[in-house]
Amino acid sequence: MEQKNMKWNEPEALQDLLCEVVSWQSRTGTQGEIDFSYKIKEKLLELPYFQTNNSHIHFHDAGKGRNAVTALYHSGEANKTIVLISHFDTVHTEEFGALKDLAFHPKALTEAFKERIKELPLDAQEDLRSGDYLFGRGTMDMKMGLVLHLHLLEIASLEKWPINLVLLTVPDEEVGSAGMRAAVDGLNTISEQYDLEYTLFLNSEPSFSQKPQDENYYIYSGTIGKIMPSALFYGRETHAGEPLSGMTGHYMASYLTKEMEFNPDFAEEVYGEKTPLPICLKNYDLKEDYSTQTSHHTAALYNVFLMKKNAAEIMEIFKNVALNAMEACQKDYETICKRENVEPLGNINVLEYGELVTYANEKLSEVKVEKIKKEILQNNGLDEREISIQLCDHLMSYCQELAPATILFFAPPYYPAINSTEDDLIQEKIKLTQETLKKECDVDAKQVHYFNGISDLSYVNYDKHDEGWRAYKLNTPAWGSVYSIPFEGMQKLQAPVLNIGPFGKDAHKLTERLHKESAFVHTPLVLRKVVESMFVHYMSV
Template identity: 60%
Template sequence: MVQLQWGTSEKLRALLCELVSWQSRSKTDGEVKFAYRLKDKLLSIPYFKQNPDHIAFHDAGLNRNAVTAFYKSPETSDTIVLISHFDTVNTEEYGSLEKLAYSPEELTKELQKHKDELPHDALKDLESGQYLFGRGTMDMKTGLAVHMSIIEKASAENWPINLVLLTVPDEEVDSAGMRAAVPGLVSLQEEHQLTYKLFLNGEPSFSQRNDDPNYYIYSGSIGKIMPSALIYGKETHVGEPMSGVTANYIASFLTSEMEFNAEFRESLYEETTPLPVSLRQRDIMNMEYSVQTPYRAQIMYNVFLMKRTASEVMEIFKRTAEKAANACTKAYHEICKREGVQPVGDIKVIYYEELRKYAENKLGQTTVASLIDEVLQNSSWDDREKSLRIADVLMRNCQELGPAMVLLFAPPYYPAVNSSDDSLVIELTEQTKKAAQTKFGVELKQIHYYNGISDLSYVNYQGSSDGWNVYKQNTPVWGSSYSIPFEDMEKLKAPVFNLGPFGKDAHKRTERLHIDSAFVQLPYLVENLIKTMSSVKKVEV
């Protein structure tokens, strides 16, 4: 019998607590160091001691790295990719307990002294003794820990299937880690002549409502895109308001049409995307007080996807913007008529792509490139701010186009992915449900689109080039600080599946992990799933 480092529930729990203790908040030094610590940990596995070159880094920017660890079987080309992320969100909401946020055992004990601070559901779970609290316990270092235990066992027992453990930074922000890893997966596939059979993610089971006790598995992942707008009005002094038109006035018409707009809703497999909402709406002014009216504003909207491409979303966005612009123009002209003044113009709707071409014809490509580069060099702005600021600087140099709504996309973009109708996924779903019910008495429910956004969006891309070309052309930071490897994503042809631990309250102070689910049930179910796909005798059901 091979002695495994993480072969028992107790040892796996200790591994998780160690991984959690490696604080890896997004865009911190801990996120940078995590990949190196993980590599050292993986090198403790005998297979990787003998094959250290099977562990690789993939540059995700800002000194961060995605990590792949490749167990190669000599018997087959069939390969499963085990996907996780290791970054976490911040911990300020823990308040006086923040110093323990990354110490699950200690935090869980200390919460016994703070019961009066916990909501009823969290208090009930704490008192049950069945949950482990802490940042990253649920979302999602348990997935990584289980994958590490699986690849250790597979390499020790020489399972006749190839496994690629892939864990990435930055999932919580822009998925830079997964986007960087995609070309690496393609290179690995080509170098070793691998046949990718499944992309298996380990994201946790997310509740569908506050009191939802169900444990879910997922055969797809919902998409997300952010149609945005730069609003450009006409400046004036507050003492002469009718000499201009404020961007805030124009923006109010667009948001009233966009918020909760059912035209963006999609339904499939009896599941429905949440309605769109605004994530940001504010004017662009200097920080100091001024009596100049705000004539530039920015808006970002969150839209979820199932089947639609970026091109289709932009078509709906343009129709919505044109409706809003017409309503705004009509209302504004009526006010001007009432006040006996001439309007400064009708409200136009312009694609960012059109604005850039206009600016290049007017100013020259070199000047436009210089204006854009100046925005890109501002390290205090993220990709969303840069996108809107690029549109802003071009409009300030092409003011004759105003008043206008400039339509664009702001990062990130997560294409939807779904494998519910794939024959392998249908088999795995039924097998996993049966194993959970028979072995543990746990009923698993299938959801067709993982509703928490995941890195599965960047594999098995099924869209058309038209869909992504519209995104490229209307994302101002495309090709500089942000890009998506669409061509390589198309090469990663294999179904997707998500099987992770049960937990509650991801991104909250009460984030917690169900202990049996994480350390007993999940390792068994993942192993059973992998053996379903290989010639190894499945674990007893």
């Protein structure tokens, strides 16, 4: 098929398509995120293939009016299939200030920055002067990845490639990956309906810097995981004038937070890459108003990155850390009580959420516990993390004989770590990518084994033999009501993962920008080579 018949083949056409797609504002949690799926369907229907095969475009309900979108190019000659994964939501734009209206108009924003160049960081000033970059929210993270996949879909359908492609683009990646989690069952249904064999999950998240001022280009053979072990600290209330008659949640929390932050017990190193150390992401004071009553219940969320560990292993480490922290808290508290000649409260209990539910079921009945949960879930103003905390807190309010107590649980989201470094196909494609970029673009592509920006690849190729997810289900208060992960569906999606995307800088910042040559020339070339090499291989087998 001659290139002149293609809509999105030349660099200028790809840039125009990117600017159009970016202009469809799709900030997470907005109407634009809801509307985007319909707009991308309209764009797909501009291709002759989908005009005659519109039934190959499917929506997958991701909740809150949002939809993940799949579009299948079926060759009719093979069952081998590559899944092209992207997300279409973006973070918000408050930092743009007076330029907020231009945040989703890359060409206009780039020109406007030239009038305010002195307001930008020095590295962004240099890139702006070079003319090599296009600025704007979503240019790098990650509307360009979606554009690259549309480009591949067009070529495949017009040149009649003897391999199948499924374009999958999803909402909510920037918050909880509701879109990707909803798409798992959809991918399994499509594979059954069309008798497809998934052979590669190919994401095109951008090349993220490993450190400030990092100009290297990276490709990824896996994605880092993230989990949030959390705790409710339930003490005993008292009057501020009689502090030792009770125990504040803040006092208890300080001991666990001190032990959790930067704790090397959670650290992992694989292929020479290391996980960032744990930190506390958020503290909650559950006392609703000001008074001289002490705050006896608080909560904390801790961020832990993963490479090999599963949820069960994390909970085991977390509980040991909590036991040691509460033992230190108890010891210091008793020393103070002895000094002040006050009788101490009982020992601090440490329980997993699953243990608290078991206790509450036996004390109150399962029917009563379910009624308590429903009362919390009726409060639509809470997010998944707040609901998790409130569920723990309300159960403890009925089981105060356990106090003082620290209740350990998981708060959403959870991103399992996925890695395909050892896979022969991935090793071959990485070598092909590196050779192509070096030979034809003079670019040195470096392999990173775990994408460090968190990605939707976490929800495919899940270890078929892993049972650690059951500990997550048991200890996640929001499970089955406002949050769930289709682990068993993920275990069916057995194919290696690879991430090849464009080079850019400053994702989630005012100066988010995309390297134009990387996006519109280098990466389209490489992705085409990778896909073509796969169907050439299958045809020769």
